[in-house]
Amino acid sequence: MANHDIHLSVRKGTVHALVGENGAGKSTLMKILYGMQKPDEGTIAVDGEKVSFASPADAISRGIGMVHQHFMLADQLTVLENIALGSEQLHGIGTGARRKIAELSDRYGLGVRPDAYVEDLGVADRQRVEILKVLYRGATTLILDEPTAVLVPQEVDALFDNLRELKSEGLSVIFISHKLGEVLSVADDITVIRRGTTVGTAVPSETTPRQLAELMVGSELPTPETAESTVTDRPMIEVEGLRLLADGESGRALLDDISFTIHEGEVLGLAGVEGNGQTELIDALIGLKHADSGVIRMSGENITDWATRRRREGGVGYIPEDRHRHGLLLDAPLWENRILGHVTEKPNSRGGGFWLDTKGAQADTRRIVEEYDVRTPGIDVTAASLSGGNQQKLIVGREMSHQPRFLIAAHPTRGVDVGAQAQIWDQIREARREGLAVLLISADLDELIGLSDTLRVIYRGRLVADADPATVTPEELGSAMTGAASGHLEHVEDAENDDAAADPENTDAAAADAADAVDVRKEAAPEDEAR
Amino acid sequence: MKKFDKERVLLAVAGPVIALIAAVALTSVVLLASGKSPIEPYSLMFEQAGFSDVQVLIINQAGMYYLAALAVAIGFRMNLFNIGVDGQYRLAAMVTAVVGAHVSLPSGLQIPLLILVAMLTGAFWAGIAGILKTTRGVSEVVATIMLNAIATSVIGYLTLTENFGVPVGNNQTTGIMHKSGWFPGIAMGDSGEIYGFVIIAALAGVLYWLVLNRTRFGFDLRATGASQSAAAASGVNAKRMVLTAMLISGAVAGLAGMPILLGDVHTYSLSFPTGLGFTGITIALLGRNNPVGIAFAALLIAFLDKASPALDYAQPVAYDKEIAVIMQGLIVIAVVVSYEAVRRWGLRRQQQRVGEELAAAARAARDDNGNPGNPGNNDSVKEVAAR
Numbered sequence: 001m002a003n004h005d006i007h008l009s010v011r012k013g014t015v016h017a018l019v020g021e022n023g024a025g026k027s028t029l030m031k032i033l034y035g036m037q038k039p040d041e042g043t044i045a046v047d048g049e050k051v052s053f054a055s056p057a058d059a060i061s062r063g064i065g066m067v068h069q070h071f072m073l074a075d076q077l078t079v080l081e082n083i084a085l086g087s088e089q090l091h092g093i094g095t096g097a098r099r100k101i102a103e104l105s106d107r108y109g110l111g112v113r114p115d116a117y118v119e120d121l122g123v124a125d126r127q128r129v130e131i132l133k134v135l136y137r138g139a140t141t142l143i144l145d146e147p148t149a150v151l152v153p154q155e156v157d158a159l160f161d162n163l164r165e166l167k168s169e170g171l172s173v174i175f176i177s178h179k180l181g182e183v184l185s186v187a188d189d190i191t192v193i194r195r196g197t198t199v200g201t202a203v204p205s206e207t208t209p210r211q212l213a214e215l216m217v218g219s220e221l222p223t224p225e226t227a228e229s230t231v232t233d234r235p236m237i238e239v240e241g242l243r244l245l246a247d248g249e250s251g252r253a254l255l256d257d258i259s260f261t262i263h264e265g266e267v268l269g270l271a272g273v274e275g276n277g278q279t280e281l282i283d284a285l286i287g288l289k290h291a292d293s294g295v296i297r298m299s300g301e302n303i304t305d306w307a308t309r310r311r312r313e314g315g316v317g318y319i320p321e322d323r324h325r326h327g328l329l330l331d332a333p334l335w336e337n338r339i340l341g342h343v344t345e346k347p348n349s350r351g352g353g354f355w356l357d358t359k360g361a362q363a364d365t366r367r368i369v370e371e372y373d374v375r376t377p378g379i380d381v382t383a384a385s386l387s388g389g390n391q392q393k394l395i396v397g398r399e400m401s402h403q404p405r406f407l408i409a410a411h412p413t414r415g416v417d418v419g420a421q422a423q424i425w426d427q428i429r430e431a432r433r434e435g436l437a438v439l440l441i442s443a444d445l446d447e448l449i450g451l452s453d454t455l456r457v458i459y460r461g462r463l464v465a466d467a468d469p470a471t472v473t474p475e476e477l478g479s480a481m482t483g484a485a486s487g488h489l490e491h492v493e494d495a496e497n498d499d500a501a502a503d504p505e506n507t508d509a510a511a512a513d514a515a516d517a518v519d520v521r522k523e524a525a526p527e528d529e530a531r
Numbered sequence: 532m533k534k535f536d537k538e539r540v541l542l543a544v545a546g547p548v549i550a551l552i553a554a555v556a557l558t559s560v561v562l563l564a565s566g567k568s569p570i571e572p573y574s575l576m577f578e579q580a581g582f583s584d585v586q587v588l589i590i591n592q593a594g595m596y597y598l599a600a601l602a603v604a605i606g607f608r609m610n611l612f613n614i615g616v617d618g619q620y621r622l623a624a625m626v627t628a629v630v631g632a633h634v635s636l637p638s639g640l641q642i643p644l645l646i647l648v649a650m651l652t653g654a655f656w657a658g659i660a661g662i663l664k665t666t667r668g669v670s671e672v673v674a675t676i677m678l679n680a681i682a683t684s685v686i687g688y689l690t691l692t693e694n695f696g697v698p699v700g701n702n703q704t705t706g707i708m709h710k711s712g713w714f715p716g717i718a719m720g721d722s723g724e725i726y727g728f729v730i731i732a733a734l735a736g737v738l739y740w741l742v743l744n745r746t747r748f749g750f751d752l753r754a755t756g757a758s759q760s761a762a763a764a765s766g767v768n769a770k771r772m773v774l775t776a777m778l779i780s781g782a783v784a785g786l787a788g789m790p791i792l793l794g795d796v797h798t799y800s801l802s803f804p805t806g807l808g809f810t811g812i813t814i815a816l817l818g819r820n821n822p823v824g825i826a827f828a829a830l831l832i833a834f835l836d837k838a839s840p841a842l843d844y845a846q847p848v849a850y851d852k853e854i855a856v857i858m859q860g861l862i863v864i865a866v867v868v869s870y871e872a873v874r875r876w877g878l879r880r881q882q883q884r885v886g887e888e889l890a891a892a893a894r895a896a897r898d899d900n901g902n903p904g905n906p907g908n909n910d911s912v913k914e915v916a917a918r
Contacts, residue, residue, distance in 0.1 A: 286764060307768060309767070311766075320764060325761065328758075331878075332753075377885055377889065385882040
């Protein structure tokens with residue numbers, strides 16, 4: 001059972017936020033609202049009229065439209081073609097469609113260019129196309145599934161302006177997120193879901209992110225641990241002049257002149273909009289792709305030519321960005337997934353790595369399930385039957401169980417609930433104290449700033465900027481991530497008040513962001529002193 | 532946990548059973564459409580299976596099918612479609628027959644030598660496809676199909692009289708192998724002789740299970756089959772794995788013709804059985820790549836093969852023995868459909884159960900804490916209703 005006892009009412013002309021940990025049942029609820037799944041009991045009413053949706057088409061005809069987290073656009077087609085595709089009967093595919101698109105775009109301030117090819121558009125523009133697509137089909141209630149996950153802070157602000165425009169025109173928006181600051185800044189009403197049921201509502205003006213988070217988790221949050229700096233002067237990973245070219249004739253450099261050093265006990269945070277070379281850098285470090293030039297050293301030893309297995313045996317831990325593709329065998333039981341990546345190491349094998357030690361692996365899987373609070377009825381269920389957050393906890397537990405010396409952590413807490421997030425951070429901090437070097441890649445700028453000792457920004461395959469996590473703000477990082485700033489990001493003003501000052505129109509958002517920033521700073525500041 | 536285990540067994544059995552029922556039902560439809568009894572052929576075939584000489588034939592045939600199917604299954608476990616088992620085993624049998632006719636060592640050396648030759652030849656032929664795939668990205672499906680055709684021509688050329696061929700009457704053979712290379716059989720009196728090589732086939736099944744499920748190599752191979760990207764990230768060298776799997780698959784394929792070659796005919800001739808490799812694909816599918824499942828599947832298909840000829844001579848109405856072929860074809864289709872359906876159903880069901888058990892555990896925990904805000908009883912009533 002994914003949902004039970006859900007009560008949700010959305011007022012016309014408002015933004016209604018739906019928050020909850022991952023696996024709380026937000027997506028299931030949305031699928032029901034959008035007609036992708038049928039409820040076992042209960043009713044849905046639109047404008048006071050009871051409805052039942054057998055398919056998304058039914059939902060659309062009732063004015064409910066969905067903007068998916070992963071865009072569903074054809075790259076090779078123009079914006080106009082993408083929007084008209086599947087709804088040709090509405091306004092045709094020519095002048096009529098163009099007129100309608102222009103009208104919608106103007107009315108809601110979306111600024112969509114109908115003749116641009118989707119492949120030439122950035123993420124934010126694509127999202128606007130998706131929104132327009134839904135409006136074009138006559139939606140009066142829009143469901144946005146984690147729309148900000150792929151955006152940098154500036155783009156988030158622009159999106160929120162669009163949402164305000166929509167609601168002032170009388171449309172309703174259901175906004176799913178677990179970024180609490182954002183939710184507080186844009187929503188008129190908030191409904192919190194926990195373990196498949198609605199546990200409460202909140203009024204944004206009277207709620208702090210912390211209260212909201214506690215409502216989500218159902219208990220008081222642990223205060224972020226104040227950790228001292230553990231950075232040593234012993235380099236663990238040194239990368240020099242790393243260069244990686246794209247396959248094929250173009251030979252474009254996917255990574256160019258990447259150099260950095262991570263010391264024992266240091267977390268290096270890498271900020272960047274997705275698709276700017278992070279994946280390639282991870283592949284080069286784990287050994288899935290071999291650099292065209294440049295050197296990678298681990299503890300002074302040149303590992304550039306080492307194969308993946310040798311690197312992993314040598315103490316490279318890996319929390320992949322796409323756990324389904326790179327971290328798990330979905331159809332295999334948990335204990336086999338515990339073996340994955342460490343098949344030659346104890347407790348998974350014996351006899352010099354020839355025989356599997358299934359008993360040992362199973363016992364150790366039980367330990368991981370216990371210690372890392374993986375919620376599962378047993379270790380024989382398939383990985384696919386766990387929720388995303390529990391899959392991630394299993395992966396983190398597995399990687400940390402082999403005493404890595406260097407950990408590649410790509411989005412280590414993506415899709416993980418607030419409680420587990422804190423736990424994963426603690427584990428990384430603890431290992432760092434024991435000399436672990438971490439490369440942290442994350443789209444969550446607060447996580448990056450809170451956890452890192454050093455920050456770098458990657459843009460188009462190059463490290464273009466660096467910053468001190470103790471002083472930098474998410475906005476400053478964001479501008480470097482879009483290529484607007486480079487070099488050393490010097491913070492200009494007092495951090496706490498900066499956000500509010502920078503954006504007077506948007507005081508709600510800024511206040512919430514500032515609140516977030518305060519939280520982060522609490523943990524960052526003592527490190528700073530220790531340095 | 533017991534519940535999950537029972538369910539897994541149920542799921543594993545459900546696929547083949549549903550497929551077989553569907554195939555039998557569809558075959559009956561075909562029989563009805565041709566105006567014949569939809570049931571009698573089955574009873575005739577079962578009657579055949581009661582005779583001990585037919586049983587020996589079935590076991591001997593199943594032994595060869597088993598090896599061919601294992602070869603296919605090794606590929607399947609790593610997402611490789613080795614359609615070339617057919618060419619690999621025929622070429623291997625031919626080369627082995629030639630070696631067996633020209634080399635004469637004592638039995639203790641001759642038989643291992645012949646087995647080795649068969650495995651190396653099969654591995655060599657499959658390895659060509661493996662190398663093409665790893666170096667040039669050629670699909671193993673295409674390469675092995677082509678290699679089947681080439682194997683036929685190569686065999687045709689090598690068995691010419693000016694090469695290794697020895698004409699016997701109308702037949703073209705490779706000459707009789709030296710007696711030291713004959714694999715002793717198990718005499719069953721009047722019913723005939725069970726090939727001794729059937730035991731080797733069974734051992735191969737045990738080895739297959741052991742290597743796949745209990746060794747590092749087997750884990751890497753299965754991981755690659757389950758998710759190439761995850762396996763690569765875990766440190767498996769995908770290219771080397773493709774080549775190794777192809778070589779092993781080919782080596783096992785090379786053994787598929789050995790039961791009859793070493794146990795009965797002792798020469799490679801025009802009448803040497805063909806098509807084992809293709810039947811092996813059916814059997815591997817039906818047996819779900821599981822060594823025990825494959826054994827049952829091999830017996831079933833061998834039964835259809837060996838019990839069906841009697842249909843032609845049935846009194847008072849004769850049936851076409853091709854009914855068995857139709858049934859084999861229908862089994863393949865039904866198997867593919869029912870396995871996928873059962874797999875999806877099982878996955879969904881497991882996800883549901885995990886959710887339920889976790890919810891139950893959470894509820895129990897809440898009740899223990901005596902959370903006053905949310906009485907547990909109330910909740911469970913609702914949940915029962917929701918179900």
